[in-house]
Amino acid sequence: MNGNDFLALANAGVQQLQPYQPGKPIDELERELGISHIIKLASNESPVGSSPMAMAAVRAALDQLHRYPDGSGHGLKSALAQRLGLSVAQVTLGNGSNDILELVARAYLSAGDEAIYSEHGFAIYPIITLASGGVPVKVPARNYGHDLQAMAAAVTERTRVIFVANPNNPTGTWFPRAELDAFLAAVPERVLVVLDEAYFEYVEDPNFANGADYLAQHANLLVARTFSKIYGLSGLRVGYGLSGTAVADVLNRVRQPFNVNSLGLVAAEAALDDLEFLEHARDINTAGLVQVAEGLQQLGLEYIPSVCNFIAFNCGREAMPVYQALLREGVIVRPIAGYDLPNHLRVTIGTPEENERFLESLQRVLG
Ligand SMILES: *Cc1c(COP(=O)(O)O)cnc(C)c1O
Numbered sequence: 001m002n003g004n005d006f007l008a009l010a011n012a013g014v015q016q017l018q019p020y021q022p023g024k025p026i027d028e029l030e031r032e033l034g035i036s037h038i039i040k041l042a043s044n045e046s047p048v049g050s051s052p053m054a055m056a057a058v059r060a061a062l063d064q065l066h067r068y069p070d071g072s073g074h075g076l077k078s079a080l081a082q083r084l085g086l087s088v089a090q091v092t093l094g095n096g097s098n099d100i101l102e103l104v105a106r107a108y109l110s111a112g113d114e115a116i117y118s119e120h121g122f123a124i125y126p127i128i129t130l131a132s133g134g135v136p137v138k139v140p141a142r143n144y145g146h147d148l149q150a151m152a153a154a155v156t157e158r159t160r161v162i163f164v165a166n167p168n169n170p171t172g173t174w175f176p177r178a179e180l181d182a183f184l185a186a187v188p189e190r191v192l193v194v195l196d197e198a199y200f201e202y203v204e205d206p207n208f209a210n211g212a213d214y215l216a217q218h219a220n221l222l223v224a225r226t227f228s229k230i231y232g233l234s235g236l237r238v239g240y241g242l243s244g245t246a247v248a249d250v251l252n253r254v255r256q257p258f259n260v261n262s263l264g265l266v267a268a269e270a271a272l273d274d275l276e277f278l279e280h281a282r283d284i285n286t287a288g289l290v291q292v293a294e295g296l297q298q299l300g301l302e303y304i305p306s307v308c309n310f311i312a313f314n315c316g317r318e319a320m321p322v323y324q325a326l327l328r329e330g331v332i333v334r335p336i337a338g339y340d341l342p343n344h345l346r347v348t349i350g351t352p353e354e355n356e357r358f359l360e361s362l363q364r365v366l367g
Contacts, residue, residue: 011131011133012133013129013130013131013132013133013134014130014131016130017127017130017131018338020123020124020127021338022043023040023042023043023332023334024040024042024327024332025040026038026040026332029327029330029332033327033328033330035328035330036330037330038330038331038332039330039331039332039350039354039357039358040332040348041310041331041332041333041347041348041349041350041354041358042332042333042334042346042348043234043334043348044169044199044229044308044309044310044348045228045232045234045348046229046230046231046232046234046281046309047284047288047348047349047350047351047354048232048277048280048281048284048351049232050231050232050233050267050271050277051231051232051267051270051271051274051277051278052274052277053270053271053273053274053277054231054233054267054268054270054271054274055267056270057266057267057269057270058236058263058266058267060266061262061263061266062263064262065262065263067262068258068262069258069260069261069262069264069265070262070265071257071258073093073260073265074088075265075266075269076093076238076240076260076265076268076269076272077091077093077240079269079272079273080240080242080272083272084212084242086212086215086242087245089245089248089249090215090242090243090244090245090248091240091241091242091248092240092241092242092243092248092251092252092255093238093239093240093241093259093260093265094224094238094239094240094241094255094259094260095237095238095239095256095259095260095261095264096226096228096237096238096239097196097198097224097225097226097228097239097240097241098124098239099237099239099255099259100222100224100239100240100241100251101124101125101128101163101194101196101224102128103241103251103254103255104128104161104192104194104222104241104251105128105129105131105132105134105161106128106132106254107250107251107253107254108160108161108192108250109129109132109133109134109160109161110132110133110134111133111134112133112134112135112158113132113133113134113135113158113159113160113161114134114135114136114137114156114158114159114160115129115134115135115136115137115159115160115161115162115163116137116139116151116154116155116159116161116162116163117129117136117137117138117139117162117163117164118138118139118141118145118146118147118151118163118164118165118168119138119139119140119141119340120141120144120168120170120171120339120340120341121138121141121146121163121164121165121168121339122163122165122168122169122170122196123338123339125163126138129161134160134161135158137154137159139151139154141171143173144171144173144304144312145168145171145173145174145175146164146165146166146168146173146175148164148175148179148180148182148183149182149183149186151164151183152183152186152187153186155187155188155191159191160191160192161191161192161193161194162187162191162192162193162194163194163196164183164193164194164195164196165196165197165198166180166195166196166197166200166208166209166211167199167200167202167203167306167307167308169198169199169308169310170310170312170334170336170339170341170344170346171304171306171312171341172304172305172306172307172308172310172311172312173304173305173306174203174205174208174307175209176205176207176208176209177207177208177209178207179209180195180209180211180214181209184214184217184218184221187220189219189220190220191220192220192221192222192247193218193220193221193222194222194224195211195214195221195222195223195224196224197211197223197224197225198224198225198226198228198229199229199230199307199308199309200225201229201230201231201278201282202229202230202282202285202286202307202308202309203307204282204286204307205307208307211223211242212242215242215243215244218244219244219246219247220244220247221243221244222241222242222243222247223241223242223243224239224240224241225239225240225241225242226238226239226240227239227264227267227268227271229309230278230281230282230285230309231268231271231277231278231281232281233264233267233268233271236261236263236264236267236268237260237261237264238260238264238265238267238268284349284351285309285349287352288309288349288350288351288352288355289306289307289309289311289349291352291355291356292311292347292349292355292358292359293305293306293311295355295356295359295362296311296313296359299359299362299363299366301313301314301315301316302314302316304344309348309349310346310347310348310349311346311347311349312336312341312344312345312346313344313345313346313347314343314344315343315344315345315366316343317343318342318343319335319336319337319341319342319343319344319345320335320337320342322345322362322365322366323335323345325365326345326358326361326362326365329361329364329365330361331357331358331361331362333345333346333347333348333358334346334347334348
């Protein structure tokens with residue numbers, strides 16, 4: 001048999017997939033260009049590392065690596081439940097929150113089922129939908145953000161899931177409580193709403209909707225969160241879902257028994273208690289957002305106002321050559337042409353020094 005036939009033998013949805021393009025790793029660029037002093041502002045990683053308490057917990061757990069992790073994740077689930085005023089049975093742990101999203105697709109989407117998501121929405125939603133045999137339904141964005149009214153109106157008999165990100169990656173846009181209220185009221189109860197809150201800890205606006213507050217009223221709501229972003233634990237892969245107990249029970253049936261590793265479990269539990277680190281990470285980001293936005297403005301570049309730890313900006317021309325020129329400067333950012341934004345690049349907020357270096361490089365490159 002010809003090796004190429006193995007693509008034709010894959011599930012129909014899988015054949016339509018393109019692999020997810022992650023941010024370029026620093027050592028890959030080092031190998032390619034033989035340069036050093038590279039900064040990576042491409043994957044919305046923490047510029048301040050991770051919580052010292054989380055790192056200490058990881059060190060203390062190193063002599064137990066020969067044991068399987070606690071498959072029930074009891075310590076972390078209890079800590080989350082207690083903090084949020086929920087029951088342990090409402091919490092599902094994931095190998096990153098991408099794992100939670102995938103559990104949803106696997107449990108709720110079969111051939112022909114529709115999953116709604118927004119234009120410029122997170123790339124994983126259509127990938128996991130297609131991989132499950134489902135049909136991704138993309139709803140046009142409004143001002144780069146989710147048009148929740150249009151998304152609710154797109155529901156059909158075949159709709160099983162709606163993915164909404166608040167705030168959204170890669171645009172950094174968000175919607176207030178009133179819009180979420182109206183949306184949840186409009187969506188039929190048989191449709192599962194997945195509210196992806198990967199960046200909610202960064203948002204300081206009092207009108208921002210905290211998904212956990214909606215769980216008591218909406219049995220069809222699942223909130224997905226992560227330790228990858230503000231907690232700076234991307235490398236350990238820990239995320240969680242919050243939902244009614246019925247949805248959590250379903251996700252637990254499809255979840256791999258040891259989907260969260262032992263170091264991730266202890267690190268996340270410790271990180272939850274490190275309020276000082278959390279505040280520091282948020283402060284650095286808030287100041288960095290202002291610094292980068294002002295810098296972009298001075299360069300005469302349009303950007304999408306963001307409440308996250310990144311900003312998408314318009315290069316005023318095709319973004320790919322700008323991205324490549326920045327790579328030669330040792331600055332890795334993220335092209336987002338795959339999100340229907342071919343003239344935009346997304347830059348993650350770094351330390352003040354990294355932000356400055358990015359802005360200087362960008363000025364040279366555009367010069
Ligand atoms: C980063 C991100 C996630 C979380 O990814 P992990 O798997 O937890 O690392 C989820 N949703 C969005 C929109 C993100 O940007």
